[in-house]
Amino acid sequence: MSQTVLIFGANGQVGRELQRADWPASLTPISLARPEGDVTDPAAIAAAVARHRPVALVNAAAYTAVDKAETEAEAAFAINRDGAANLARAAAAADLPLIHISTDYVFDGSKPGAYAPTDPVAPLGVYGQSKEAGERAIRAAAEKHVILRTAWVFGPHGHNFVKTMLRLAAARPELRVVADQRGCPTPATAIADAIAQITGALLNGSTAYGTYHFAGRAPVSWHGFAEAIFAEGQRYGWPVPKVHAITTEDFPTPARRPANSVLDCSALTEAFGIMPADWRLGLIDMLAECRDEIGANFAAVSEEKR
16 A cells, blocks of 8 residues: 655655656655645644645755845745744654755855765855754754755756756857856756655665765866756757856855855765766756757747847
8 A cells, every 4th residue: 555755845846856756666745835735834734744644754845046035034944944843843743754855055165075964064145044944943853854955956847057048048149157166966856766765765664864965976067067058958959159157256146155065975875875866867858858848948039039
């Protein structure tokens, strides 16, 4: 008999992929969006748990607008800290494992090498601060938790760097992209599959609770990532703009971002046998899935220019 895994944040990049991830045959994902899956409402969470009787909870709900968070701190903390705390308390009350998605932005980027899960956190902006506060809230409320930090998420659904670059390329022959921030692009599909595997392991007796990193390999700058996107898009005959490398100072944003977002994922491999994702393969798969959508956008912009 199949058991239910209850997912909060159904409409996000990872939330959408969790609905079609490679789950163990014994598990059935049920994804909730607002209002039933409102993580800021403890009563809604309690009602959802009582209704669906899950064997595990997954928190894919998040406020992810990094720059807007600087002026919307209350909204960011309500979802990223308080929502996480609400789910942790509900998980603890029902004795359920909670798998929670966090971010590389809990670090300040000053470390020369890759960040391990045990490294000190020092978020630079409101988004990272709210996510780090959510991590602390989970650790305080729920013993059975896995916090999975990831980075530079992209996929077929929602807003992300890949779609932004292709949208801009449709309208501009030249782009300026930051080259002094390095990180690990991570396919949303790979994150979802990792969560499915972790959940299955926990329900099969693993006690490897704690904080882990899962991201793509190998590290790259935003500029390098953009060039890889356009190189892959060229296979479909899409325009390839000239991409100029610029510094963070050349492109000021409301929120400060870490110069180094590279994550060490070895602890996750040791605990669950999960290897870092190949982001280049993930990019190929994403563009193949979104080929018609992106191609239509290029065609529409080309028509407007006539």
